[in-house]
Amino acid sequence: MKLTEKDKGFLEVLRDFLAAKDLAVELKDDGLKRMVLHKNYGDRIERVFGLTRQGVRWRFQRLFNEIYIEAYTTIFAIESRFGTELRSMALEIARERIELRKQAQKLGRINSYRPKPGTSAVDSEAIEL
DSSP, X not given: XXXXXXXXXXXXXXXXXXXXXXXXXXXXXXXXXXXXXXXXXOHHHHHHHTSOHXXXXXXXXXXXXXXXXXXXXXXXHHHHHHOSTTHHHHHHHHHHHHHHHHXXXXXXXXXXXXXXXXXXXXXXXXXXX
């Protein structure tokens, strides 16, 4: 599952609230562990996030308890079978893709970070320019 632009904006605002200690993330265990957003959900939260309190809770639940946890579940499944030797390669590829995506966004070509089959990312960038 991929993050949307709204998700990314939400995470940026949430980071600021967590840093200012206006909100906190806690682990709740009521038979099944999950992360919850804790502290005051006042009018300021709704105004800054541009969502209702329920919308803030829903997006937090989706991002942190579905997408984030599922990513680690997938990583655990792969690493339990193949070990952690592939992790450094996966991180290198992820960093490269993020950097290419940022470069494409600066140039106004959102999807151009994807290399064409049979070419390297550098070759693909040269072809599209």
